[in-house]
Every structure is written in structure tokens, then in C-alpha cells.
Amino acid sequence: MIHDKNRQEYAELIAALVDNEIKDSRLRAELEGLKATDSGIKMEFEVQAAVKTTIKQKCRYARCPSAVKNRILLDIRTGHLAEKRTTKTESFSLRPYAYAAAIVVVFITLFIFKYTDSANISSLPVVESSVTFDKMAMNNFKAILSAKLAPQIASSDTNTIKSFFLSKGLDYDMHMICPSGWEYVGAVVSDDNGKKFGHVVLKDSQGKLIYIFEVDKKYFTNDKKLDLDNQIMSQVMSGSCYTQDQDDMGILINKTGDNVRAIVTNDKCEKLKSLFCGLQ
Amino acid sequence: MTKNYDGDLYADFEREAVHHMDALFNFALRMTGDSDEASDLVQDTYMRAFRFFDKFEKGTNCKAWLFRIMKNTYINTYRKKTKEPEKFDYEEVENFYENVKPSSTEDAHLEKEIFDNLLDDQVATAISSLPEDFRTVVILADIEGYTYEEIADFIDCPVGTVRSRLHRARKMLYAKLYDYAGSKGYVKN
Numbered sequence: 001m002i003h004d005k006n007r008q009e010y011a012e013l014i015a016a017l018v019d020n021e022i023k024d025s026r027l028r029a030e031l032e033g034l035k036a037t038d039s040g041i042k043m044e045f046e047v048q049a050a051v052k053t054t055i056k057q058k059c060r061y062a063r064c065p066s067a068v069k070n071r072i073l074l075d076i077r078t079g080h081l082a083e084k085r086t087t088k089t090e091s092f093s094l095r096p097y098a099y100a101a102a103i104v105v106v107f108i109t110l111f112i113f114k115y116t117d118s119a120n121i122s123s124l125p126v127v128e129s130s131v132t133f134d135k136m137a138m139n140n141f142k143a144i145l146s147a148k149l150a151p152q153i154a155s156s157d158t159n160t161i162k163s164f165f166l167s168k169g170l171d172y173d174m175h176m177i178c179p180s181g182w183e184y185v186g187a188v189v190s191d192d193n194g195k196k197f198g199h200v201v202l203k204d205s206q207g208k209l210i211y212i213f214e215v216d217k218k219y220f221t222n223d224k225k226l227d228l229d230n231q232i233m234s235q236v237m238s239g240s241c242y243t244q245d246q247d248d249m250g251i252l253i254n255k256t257g258d259n260v261r262a263i264v265t266n267d268k269c270e271k272l273k274s275l276f277c278g279l280q
Numbered sequence: 281m282t283k284n285y286d287g288d289l290y291a292d293f294e295r296e297a298v299h300h301m302d303a304l305f306n307f308a309l310r311m312t313g314d315s316d317e318a319s320d321l322v323q324d325t326y327m328r329a330f331r332f333f334d335k336f337e338k339g340t341n342c343k344a345w346l347f348r349i350m351k352n353t354y355i356n357t358y359r360k361k362t363k364e365p366e367k368f369d370y371e372e373v374e375n376f377y378e379n380v381k382p383s384s385t386e387d388a389h390l391e392k393e394i395f396d397n398l399l400d401d402q403v404a405t406a407i408s409s410l411p412e413d414f415r416t417v418v419i420l421a422d423i424e425g426y427t428y429e430e431i432a433d434f435i436d437c438p439v440g441t442v443r444s445r446l447h448r449a450r451k452m453l454y455a456k457l458y459d460y461a462g463s464k465g466y467v468k469n
Contacts, residue, residue, distance in 0.1 A: 015447035019421065021428050051450040054395040054457065055422040058403035064305030068319045073298065075323065076330045077290060 010034060011044045018048040070207020078154060078185050078201075133220070133228040134244075134253055137213040137262035141249060144201060144211055145266060154186040161187045165198050172216035174198045175256045179275040182210065195225055210272070214261035228253070228260070236260060241277040243269035252276055293333050296342045297326070303343065303424060304350055310419040311354055313408045321358055325350040347434040351416070394461045406456040414449035421446055 013022065013031055022028040034041040131139070153164045158176050161184055165174055168189035178184060181204050188199040197219075202210040219225040220233065232242045232253060241254040250269030253262050254277065263272050304325060308318035329336075329349050336345055407415060420431045421442075428446075432439045 012444050012447045015450065016428070016443050019428070019446075021443070047454045048447065048450050050395055051453050051457070052422050054398065054403060055407070055418065055453075057396075058398065058400045059310070059407070059423050060400070061302075061423065062306045062309045064301045064322060065319070068305070068322065069298075069301055071319075072301070072323045072326050073294075076293070076326060 007040065010041060014041060014044040015048050018045060018052055067206040071203075071205060074185075074203055074207050074209065078203075131227075133213070133215075133226045133260070134232065134251055134262050136226075137211065137264050138246070138249060138251060140199070140213065141209075141211040141264035141266075142247075144209065152186070152188045156183045156185070158184065161200065165189060168196060170196045170198050172198075172259060173257075174200070174214050175259060175261075176200070177256075177276070178202060181205070182275075185209075192225065195219070208265060208267050208271075210263060210265045210275075212261055212263050214256070214259050217255070217258055217260050220260065241273060243273055245269050289333060290330075292338075293330055296336070296338075297329055297333075297346060300343045300346055301326070304346055307347070307419055307424060308350065308354075310404075310407060310423060311412075311415065312358055313404070317358060321350065321354060324353050324357065328353060341430075341433060344430070344433040348436060351435065395457055397464065398457060398460055402460045403457065406453050406460065409456065410449055410452055414445050414452065417442055417445045418449045418453070 010031070013027070014035070016022050017028065017031045017035075022031065031041075035045050036042070153161065155161055155164075158178065162174070162176060164187055170189060179202075182202045183204075185201040185203050187201070190197045190199065197213070197215050199214075200212045202212070215226060217237075220228060228236075235242050236253050236255050239255060241252055243250065243252045245251075245268055248266065249264055250267055250272050251262060251264045252269055252272035253260065255261075263276055265272055301322065305318055305322050308321040308325075309315060312318050312321060325346060329346055332349075336342065407418060410418065416435060417431060420426045420434060421428075426434070428439045428442045431442045435442070
């Protein structure tokens with residue numbers, strides 16, 4: 001017979017019995033005994049067990065959708081790298097050898113010096129200056145995905161990014177076209193011995209990224225700063241879009257005004273086609 | 281106590297915290313009752329966690345740390361936006377319990393059959409209607425499957441409190457589910 005004063009305590013312990021949380025064997029035996037002899041305690045046990053079982057059966061475990069995961073990781077990564085850039089700016093200015101001749105080397109070292117520890121520099125793949133425009137864009141995009149590169153300015157505002165390009169001395173206008181459902185993450189101006197090039201990064205709500213490397217076409221012709229396969233260049237100059245899927249990435253190259261741009265995404269190139277072909 | 285990390289903070293964070301995202305989302309979904317709200321809550325939690333990751337002591341329970349951040353984020357931000365759960369009069373629950381006791385004691389096995397007929401949504405709604413402290417322990421114990429000790433660590437309270445809240449929460453749910461079952465004709469009056 002349980003004294004009323006203790007009934008509530010025993011009732012609570014019954015919940016623990018149902019959950020297999022009673023470690024003391026004597027207490028466990030006592031509770032089992034009460035369950036067998038006391039109708040009130042038995043009822044407590046049945047109620048606790050019935051509800052627990054019902055919840056287990058009826059409430060399925062919901063996993064975080066991959067789009068949400070991607071979005072979160074992207075936001076953390078871009079925020080993190082932008083922060084690192086700010087704190088590393090001073091040390092970067094003390095490293096004159098960062099200004100290598102080739103644009104890709106400059107572009108990547110610029111980021112690496114700014115955003116990562118110096119220990120990581122030696123682990124970088126060597127990028128030859130002869131790498132073509134499309135390959136440069138893909139390499140840069142891979143570096144963005146692996147969190148080695150990030151925008152120098154983090155902003156979703158078109159005018160802020162335009163002002164940034166202006167302040168960095170870009171000698172051509174970037175065609176800032178942000179497709180519906182996408183927003184800017186930020187931008188970069190890379191510097192190859194005084195030649196400035198513009199890069200922007202966009203994201204959508206599904207965690208997909210778009211990276212755009214856009215340059216004035218004169219850099220392919222007049223001073224041959226950049227290189228692109230002749231066939232691709234002819235196709236682009238005729239107003240067509242060149243597209244290719246490679247390594248889970250899609251790339252699109254086309255002309256926009258007097259500029260040529262390489263657009264890379266972690267999606268199929270068909271996606272880029274629908275967003276950027278015809279938007280000239 | 282703070283811990284300085286060698287190497288890249290992001291890589292450490294990814295290794296320690298990212299694989300708990302499913303558990304946190306599941307908890308967030310049950311707390312908010314809305315998938316979009318849950319996504320936002322998980323995102324806010326992870327952004328905050330990353331911001332303060334240098335304060336996290338390596339080797340301690342990262343999941344518990346994340347749950348505490350989520351709970352605070354929920355309290356500070358989302359609880360204000362979401363609909364307040366209906367007030368539960370526990371005395372009423374006890375009265376109900378006393379009334380159903382005599383007949384049900386003999387037919388306790390029938391409870392399971394009665395509740396089997398309930399829809400998933402009805403059970404989810406019943407959980408959503410619990411007061412927050414009670415809902416939290418039910419979600420963590422019966423959906424996520426954590427031990428009392430883990431739950432106590434997550435919500436920063438003694439194990440005895442977890443046990444007491446869980447006991448009461450299930451009784452409240454029992455009353456609620458019994459009502460649902462009655463309204464659907466699964467219970468003979």
C-alpha cells in the first residue's frame with residue numbers, strides 16, 4: 001500500500017521505468033512489484049507506455065532538407081571568409097611577392113593571402129598563366145566551393161557592388177544582371193599588374209552558387225592577357241552561348257555588350273542557359 | 281572556458297557541428313510546427329554557434345551546446361512569433377485521469393489500439409499544444425530518443441526535473457489523445 005504522499009513520487013518513477021532509466025535494481029524491483037499489485041501504479045505505467053509508443057509510431061524523424069543544409073553552410077562559409085579577409089588585410093599588404101604575373105596566380109594568391117593561413121599556400125595547385133579563360137573560371141569556382149576564395153566585398157546590393165568595382169578602378173562596366181530568385185553574395189576585383197578584372201558570386205535559396213568572371217573582350221584581342229579556345233571564341237562572338245557540364249559543375253560562356261563572361265555553377269549548364277542566354 | 285583552435289575554424293566547426301543538423305532540424309520542426317520556421321531557426325542557431333565557436337570547449341558535448349543555443353534562439357526570437365500553445369490546466373488533466381482510470385485499468389491494452397487509430401497529424405498537434413517546457417522533454421525523449429541525462433544537459437536542469445516533466449507531459453498528451461480518439465468514435469463512452 002502506497003502512502004498518498006509518496007504516490008506522486010512513485011508515479012514519476014514509473015515514467016523512468018518505462019524509459020528504462022531506473023539503474024538501481026532494488027528500486028526497479030520495487031516498482032515492478034507495485035505495478036503488479038497497485039492498480040493506480042499499473043495505470044500510470046500503461047499510460048506512460050501507451051503515449052511513448054504512440055509518439056514513436058506517429059512522429060517520424062524529420063531530416064534537415066539538403067537545400068537548407070547547403071544554404072546554411074554557404075552563409076557560414078561566405079561570412080567566415082569575409083571576416084577572415086578583413087583581419088588579414090594588413091598582413092597581405094606586407095607580402096609583395098603576392099603580385100605574380102599571371103592573372104590566375106594573382107587572383108588565387110590574392111585570396112589565399114587574404115583569407116587563409118600562410119601554411120595553406122604551399123598546398124595550392126600550381127596554376128599556369130596559359131590556362132584558358134574557361135578553365136580559370138572553373139578553378140576559381142572550385143576554390144570558392146572549397147572555401148578558399150571568397151568575396152572581397154560581401155553584399156547583396158547591386159549598387160554597392162557597382163560602387164566597389166568603380167572604387168577598385170575597373171576600366172569596363174560589369175553587366176550586373178541578377179536573375180529572379182538569385183541574389184548577390186559579393187564581388188572581387190583581381191589585379192594582374194594593374195589590369196583589373198571583375199568577379200561576382202550569386203546564390204539562390206536552394207544553396208546553389210553562380211560565379212561570374214566578366215572581362216572586356218579587348219583583353220582577349222589587344223594585349224592577349226586572356227586566352228580562350230578559338231572555336232569557343234568564335235561561337236561566343238557570334239552571339240551564341242557556349243555551355244559545358246564538367247565535374248558536377250556547369251559552365252556557360254557568352255558575350256554581353258563588349259564583355260565576355262564565364263559563368264560557373266554547381267548545377268547543370270542547362271540552368272545557366274535558362275538564366276543567362278538571351279540576357280545580353 | 282575558452283579554447284583556441286589551431287588550423288581553420290570553419291573546418292573544425294564543420295567537423296564538430298554540421299552532422300548534428302538533422303537532430304536540430306527535427307527538434308526545431310516539432311517546436312515551431314512549421315518547416316520554414318524550423319529551417320530559419322536551424323540557420324540562426326548555426327550562424328550563432330559559428331560566431332561563438334571559439335568559446336566552445338573542444339571535447340565537450342557539441343550537440344548539447346547546439347541545443348542550448350537553439351533553445352535560447354527559439355525563446356528570444358521564434359516564440360514571440362509563433363502562436364502560444366493553449367494553456368493546460370494540469371488539475372483538469374488529473375481529474376480526467378481519475379475518471380478514466382477504473383474502466384481503463386482492466387483494459388489497458390486497449391489504449392494502444394485506440395491510439396493506433398489516430399492520425400500522425402493529430403499526435404503532432406497534441407504535442408504542439410503542450411506548454412513549451414513539457415513539449416521540449418517529450419520531443420527530446422520520445423522522438424529524438426535521448427536519455428534523461430542528455431536531456432538534462434541540453435536544457436540545463438536536474439535529471440529529476442526531466443523525469444517529472446516527462447511524466448506530466450505524457451499524462452497531458454494522454455488526455456488530449458483520448459479526447460481526439462473520443463471525437464473520432466474510437467472510444468466507447
